[in-house]
Amino acid sequence: MQYHSSSALKRRPPWQTGRGFTLVELLITLALIAILAAMAFPSFREFSARMAVTDNTNSLIGAINSARAEAVKRGRPAAVIANGGDWNNGWQVVVAKETATGIEYTPTSPGTTAAACAAYLDNAVTPSNTVPLCVRHQDAMRDGYRVLGSGTEVVFTAMGSVQGGGDFDFSVCRPSNNANPTQSRWVHVGPGGTVESRRDTTSSPAGNCS
Numbered sequence: 001m002q003y004h005s006s007s008a009l010k011r012r013p014p015w016q017t018g019r020g021f022t023l024v025e026l027l028i029t030l031a032l033i034a035i036l037a038a039m040a041f042p043s044f045r046e047f048s049a050r051m052a053v054t055d056n057t058n059s060l061i062g063a064i065n066s067a068r069a070e071a072v073k074r075g076r077p078a079a080v081i082a083n084g085g086d087w088n089n090g091w092q093v094v095v096a097k098e099t100a101t102g103i104e105y106t107p108t109s110p111g112t113t114a115a116a117c118a119a120y121l122d123n124a125v126t127p128s129n130t131v132p133l134c135v136r137h138q139d140a141m142r143d144g145y146r147v148l149g150s151g152t153e154v155v156f157t158a159m160g161s162v163q164g165g166g167d168f169d170f171s172v173c174r175p176s177n178n179a180n181p182t183q184s185r186w187v188h189v190g191p192g193g194t195v196e197s198r199r200d201t202t203s204s205p206a207g208n209c210s
Helices: 023-074 114-118
Strands: 078-082 091-095 134-138 146-149 153-156 168-173 185-189 195-199
Touching: 023 078, 023 091, 023 134, 023 153, 023 168, 023 185, 023 195, 114 134
Parallel strands: none
Antiparallel strands: 078 091, 078 153, 091 134, 146 168, 168 185, 185 195
């Protein structure tokens, strides 16, 4: 028979011999985490702002290209129109309606809502031909992001050029409390309908996003 000493019986298993954090060590660790988070937050905020501007720019360019394509495909004017005359409220891609007297020279917005856009059909002359005329709707900008335009609509002809032979400019801006023209986007639509985008709105005719 084997006997064990009391010290042997009280010996802890290996996994119970580790020492936990002291209160001082825990406070130091939390302080370091807070310092690192404070250092990283500005970078994360800047990254988020740049990504949001890029997303808004891509949505706008997508609408411009869609309007131009619809104008060429349907052989009639199509436009990107600011909702309620303010690009910050969003926009719609609308094709000119055929009426009893012919096709509109400039497309007409059906309203500012997605429902009004969806209900806008080309049925004035041929009621059985209910073809959608409002093909894209964009809601208002979120979180204080802004879009400025050199007018309230950009219209494309059936040839894909800008109606009137001029050009059109947009500035896609950050929120006013985090404004930075050099990190905002300038979207330029040339007379032929081509679209260019670049960073820095300082010289944009639509506004510099300050």
